[in-house]
Amino acid sequence: MGIEFTEQITHFISSMRLFYMRTHGGTSRIKSVMYDCQNLEIKDSCHKFETIGILCKHALKVLDVVNLNAIPNRYILRRWTKDAKNRVINENKSALDGNGNNSTYVSEMTSVSNGMKRANEIIMRAKSYEETRRIFYEFLDSVGENIDAWLKNMNLHDSTTCDDLIANEVEPQIKNLSKRNPLHVKSKGITDAHKRHWDNKKKTKKIRSSKLK
Structure with missing residues (x-):
């Protein structure tokens, strides 16, 4: 794997072993890997498994050093197994609607799964060079x-x-609607009754003033 160990601590905890390593002959940063031999659990500073579901080369090197010939089952995700494609097909069949047609949800799910897989393959090929990364992002x-x-x-x-x-x-x-006169809505203010009241008052005043003369 082209990896060299810079330091190894075996007395960290009874069941734990801590490894420091870096790429052989390289100037890359030192990576740390913690291995629990009791629970067959491994943690690395790359966090590659947590990110894309694959153990990094440093973790695999530690498994080789501790003479563990098989990757622990917890680190073998279903999507990387041989029957992953068959599992998707079976899930699609089980999600058929009443008419025997694939639902929109299943079609979208399959499309997203395939798209992510293809995009990840291209990313892995393009990541090493600035020019290929530029081409990828322009695309x-x-x-x-x-x-x-x-x-x-x-x-x-x-x-x-x-x-x-x-x-x-x-x-x-x-x-087809017949034409009708528009509705008239009376504005708020003085009503007809109020107008008659004020007219009567004016007439009374005129009569009184004429008598005084």
């Missing part, structure tokens, strides 16, 4: 723009279709 940007444009076009198409349907249904109904 992602281009794909994202194409998808956004397609989705925007679909939204416009759906919106136009809905508008057309509404117009076709409502317009004939509007044409």
Whole structure:
């Protein structure tokens, strides 16, 4: 594996062994791996297993050093086994709807699973060189723009279709409606009764003033 040990501590805890190592002949940082021989548990500073579900080369080297010929079952995820593809197919069959057709959810799930697998393969091939990483990210940007444009076009198409349907249904109904005078709503303020009251008061005042003269 091209790995050399820089230090090894065997007295950390009774069942624990701590290893320090780095790539042979390289200038990379020193990695640490903790191995629990009682529970067959291994922890490394790379955290590769926690990230993508695969033990790093440092952890595998420790397993080799401690003469553990098989990877512990807890570190063999189902998605990396030989029957992983068959398991997906069986899950798809079990998720068939009443008509025997694959549901949208199953189709999306399978598509996401396949897409993540293919993307991860490309990432692993491109990660070592700056130029290949640049090509990868430019490709992602281009794909994202194409998808956004397609989705925007679909939204416009759906919106136009809905508008057309509404117009076709409502317009004939509007044409068949008879014309009516608009409703008049009285504004708040002085009512007719108030107007009559004030008119009577004015008349009374005029009569009184004329008598005084």
